[in-house]
Amino acid sequence: MSPAASAAILAGAALKMRMPASLLQVAAIVVGGPLLVGLMAKCRARAEGRIGAPISQPLRDLRKLVRKERIHAEHSSAVLAVAPFVLVASATVAVAISPLVTTAPVLDGGADAFVVVYLLLMGSVALALGGLDPGTAFGGMGSSRAMTVGALAEPALLVAILALSIQAKTSNLPGIVKATLAHPGWLASPERLLALAALVVVVIAETGRIPVDNPSTHLELTMIHEAMVLEYAGPELALVTLGEAMRLGLLFGLVANLFFPWGIASSASLPQLSLAVVVLAAKAATIAVVIALIEVSTAKLRLFRIPELLAGGFVLAVLAVMTGLVTR
């Protein structure tokens, strides 16, 4: 047998071993993402003195939406219809290759942090194009704002990941998680804390939470994300909502595991995996509650003050890299 063929068989076997754990991750995020959104809404409601909808409300909304009629705006092309699928597919692959439940997801070697970042960018680009497709004033305005916020959040995200990668000497996500598990002392290192602060800013911007964007607003002047997806209805709106919830779950899970990876499964045994799912849920829920409390206690920024916040995140990330280089 040629070496190439045996390598292919070995890769195939590895894929088969890793596949169930990755599928479990996808399932956890598909269900968990909307639940996190519901949890945040619930926290906000309680903090504001309301009772609020049940935590499972986003999942029920999805079930309702998927059974509704498909409606397309009259001047739209195929882009409008395809964009939600691309959003969900890119989020699914990003979730499958990230170390959320297991340190050995599919594409172990190829599970690079930059691949995940650019898969998220793929979803954002698809949504922005979908917003421009019907040729309305709102959609375009939302796309323009979303791309601006994205363009400013991206440098902070990449440099924050770089800070972690320099410390772990790899940009491979499972590699970073394993290195953190092996060096618990990193948790308190200044570069980690600075990178964490930068990442929190980015996560707030990318998931469209207050103070960057208000997910529950429908006031035209302040909308970003909601303006962009205004023309979606029925199953396609369900996909957009699901995709966004999955991205939120992925980002919360990644922040949790990059900075506090304990509890993640290092083998594919069933008890370990199920424990890891519970731990991940607990960690992500903690982050969700913290961000919900930030949301309640701050006012939304004016659109043209957002760049200052994101530039702050970028500076924190650069400082993280520099601290790491000085203290090594």
Added chain:
Amino acid sequence: MSEVAFLIGLGAASAAALLGAALPARLRVLCAGLLSSAACVCVLLAAGRVLVSGHAWNAHSSEVLPLTGVSLSLDPLSAVFVATAAAVGLAASCYTIGYSAHSTPSRAATALFPVFLASLFLVPAGASVATFMVAWELMALTSLLLLLSEHRRRKESQEAAQWYASMTHVGAAAILLGLLLLATHANGQTFVAMAAHRSRLPIVLRSVIFLLTLVGFASKAGAVPLHVWLPRAHPEAPSPVSALMSGAMVNLGIYGIIRVGEDLLGGGVLWWWLLVVAIGVISAFFGALHAAASTDLKRLLAYSTVDNMGLVLIGVGAAGSLAVGGERLLAALALLASLFHLVNHALFKGSLFLSAGAVQQATGTRDLDQLGGLARRLPLTAALFGLGALSVSALPGLNGFASEWLLLEALLHGFADHAGATVVSLLVGVAALAITGGLTAAAFVKALGVGFLGQPRTPGATSAREVAPSMLAGMGLLAAVCIVLGVAPGVLLPALRRATASGLAVGAPSPLRPGLGLDLASLNGAIEPALVVAGLLGALVLTWTLIRLLARRDELHQARSAEAWGCGRELQTARMEVTATSFAEPLRRVFVDVLRPDHDIEVTHVAESRFFPQAIRYQHRIDDGLERVLYRPVISAISAWGRLARRVPNGSVHRYLAFGLVALVIILVVLA
């Protein structure tokens, strides 16, 4: 074998030029196009053979050029540039057949195109100062004339040509000076003789030579602040020529920096390469920002070229400084990454310029604010432009991502080097890469979304029809290679590794493991784009199936078409759509200090009362800020000097005779 194919290619290009000048109108476009394509195929085979085998060849003929003769040589480094030019050339030649059928170009334009192509092959193959400079000037002159070929119809191309002519000649003079300085001290004008002599030159002299050639090469590569000609010339040239300029000609500036800095001068000292990184960082940021703010489709693409050449320069500079620091593996990785990005940029930018030309031909304009809705009218052009746009935005599965990832990894692992200055330059390089990533995505979402989606804004856009098949073939060829290199970037690795090894003075170990994906063996990092794409396709199919299973049966067939939400207003017209200007407005506001846009609001009132405006005129433009700051003072100083000098010759014969006498006296005094 390879040299024969190369010479046949040059012969075919000359034949194309002759036929283009001689044949009648209808026939010459077809013949020149086909022969140029054949020339490109021959040269592509020649360069491909050098890249696959790794064997360089030399050829010398003393008959062709008087005094010095012609020396040609193709080593793997040159072959990468020749092959890239040939690939873009093949697509552009194919494209000219349909493009020119629309409005037949002049004999000169048809004949010059193959000559321009041949000069793009000759510059990297030139192995002596004389051959190199002759080819370099041939390239400059033919591209200048081609740029002017539509000057009767477009006044702007005359101004662009003035800028281009002055910048390219100042650059060529600087290169010539640098290379002559090197040749006189090396006792020989062939590159081999110069490279053999490099270690005996004092470092001051080498630095002077490097700086002189850097001025010329950086200006050809469109590096800030020597870029001012590029956003004018590339948009104004006919589209196949723009594609060659942006896809092949700017690369040769990078080639010159690598060839002179690494090969002829032996790597030099650290500050050379830090300077290159600095230029790259400024170019990348400035180019990406202007691309995000541009509303002219081809100007946007031209600024994106400045951006991408900046990224390549960051890689080249990082490679140089790591090599000086003794990090051979990392230097090889950085150079390989930048060469890979250069090849990818040529492919997607070539395709994008060709599609922009198709849009211009179909609609008569390239102003994004007047386009819209082209995806329904030019579906294939829109799809090919979309592929290029997603590629340049570095989305996974397309080639732009593969090389940007490699560049990021090279910089990331470069931090292992402990020299302080190198590390700082790498950090700045990464920051530039990160900032341009988001801005590029915004720029190309704007180009694609405003230009091709939504409703058409003008009658020209409404009545657009799909372009000729040969034009689509040209664009499709490049787009197909973009996909192949995006899914399996590993196929190009062996060739790039050989080019890297012949490009670095210190020699280069292989940084990557062979395979379809990219795997940095000992450095611990890998991507598998093929598997990511497979996963994406699988997830798409899965989502689609799930939606079909969950949705109600009667809702599956055809989506209902309804009017878009207009905030309670009826009648949504194209005037309410977001334009390219308004799409870029938030970014323009954020970066107002760098872009410095000019606003002009003029309100005319009705005669009876100044409280009732009759008409409001709003003008808005973004000029190149650096041009205003750096070039305007120079230009006004030169014209002031010219006005002053004009007073001296006032037409009086007596005065001229006096000049002659004074000159004679001065010569006699000097000689005595």
